[in-house]
Amino acid sequence: MRRKEPDSCGFAAALQAIGGKWKTSLLWELHLRPYRFAELRRLLPGVSEKVLTQQLRQMEADGLISRRVYDEVPPRVEYSITPLGFSLNDAVTVMSAWGKHHETWKSQREAA
Amino acid sequence: MRRKEPDSCGFAAALQAIGGKWKTSLLWELHLRPYRFAELRRLLPGVSEKVLTQQLRQMEADGLISRRVYDEVPPRVEYSITPLGFSLNDAVTVMSAWGKHHETWKSQREAA
DNA sequence: AGAAGTACGCACCTTGAGGTAAGCTATCGC
DNA sequence: GCGATAGCTTACCTCAAGGTGCGTACTTCT
Numbered sequence: 001m002r003r004k005e006p007d008s009c010g011f012a013a014a015l016q017a018i019g020g021k022w023k024t025s026l027l028w029e030l031h032l033r034p035y036r037f038a039e040l041r042r043l044l045p046g047v048s049e050k051v052l053t054q055q056l057r058q059m060e061a062d063g064l065i066s067r068r069v070y071d072e073v074p075p076r077v078e079y080s081i082t083p084l085g086f087s088l089n090d091a092v093t094v095m096s097a098w099g100k101h102h103e104t105w106k107s108q109r110e111a112a
Numbered sequence: 113m114r115r116k117e118p119d120s121c122g123f124a125a126a127l128q129a130i131g132g133k134w135k136t137s138l139l140w141e142l143h144l145r146p147y148r149f150a151e152l153r154r155l156l157p158g159v160s161e162k163v164l165t166q167q168l169r170q171m172e173a174d175g176l177i178s179r180r181v182y183d184e185v186p187p188r189v190e191y192s193i194t195p196l197g198f199s200l201n202d203a204v205t206v207m208s209a210w211g212k213h214h215e216t217w218k219s220q221r222e223a224a
Numbered sequence: 225a226g227a228a229g230t231a232c233g234c235a236c237c238t239t240g241a242g243g244t245a246a247g248c249t250a251t252c253g254c
Numbered sequence: 255g256c257g258a259t260a261g262c263t264t265a266c267c268t269c270a271a272g273g274t275g276c277g278t279a280c281t282t283c284t
């Protein structure tokens with residue numbers, strides 16, 4: 001999907017914030033507890049390092065998560081969810097519930 | 113965004129159903145009242161006929177809207193929302209509310 | 225000495241949603 | 255006959271998200 005125009009509607013903005021392929025998963029994992037970069041890689045099998053970095057940075061810019069760098073060696077970076085990110089997770093959960101409802105509906109229709 | 117894998121999470125299914133560029137707008141318009149094809153074209157400036165047809169067909173396949181053909185000449189087709197589509201519109205509204213909240217948050221941050 | 229882990233950046237390529245333009249069937253108005 | 259309208263279908267093109275792979279600076283493990 002293309003996301004460019006403001007669309008006047010707030011949904012476009014929400015989609016802009018969560019539209020990435022891995023963002024919902026990241027949001028879900030981080031809402032449980034903070035994680036380090038390499039831990040997130042392991043949690044999301046199939047994500048490339050480039051894209052993981054990208055999406056984390058975008059979510060940080062959107063204020064959904066915060067990034068904390070510890071000046072140690074070897075380097076350590078921890079990502080954690082913000083209150084705003086937590087509220088988005090709630091909204092996503094509503095959509096997710098509808099999705100499950102929809103899947104039920106579909107399997108019922110296919111059975112008919 | 114790519115939408116392929118089931119993802120175990122229902123959110124992917126919901127996104128699959130609503131992910132198209134015009135689907136939320138269509139859902140919104142049709143939740144007000146039924147419309148004909150050409151009316152929807154006029155309501156969504158910029159949509160091409162091909163894509164409008166595509167998205168309407170997909171939404172019909174997902175059970176979000178129903179398509180009624182009147183065997184007249186010139187041909188007449190009316191699209192209306194289903195109860196399932198209506199429930200999705202509610203879920204979308206929650207996300208939309210978050211989007212507005214997020215925009216407020218962003219403009220506050222930029223002001224700082 | 226060499227391998228491996230950490231948290232990336234950069235260059236290139238693939239893929240599919242969406243856009244563009246044309247055609248198609250049939251009727252009505254001029 | 256000529257164009258307009260309604261509701262599509264088909265073929266082709268574009269463009270950005272995401273994937274692949276390599277490079278990096280530093281350290282610890284073996």
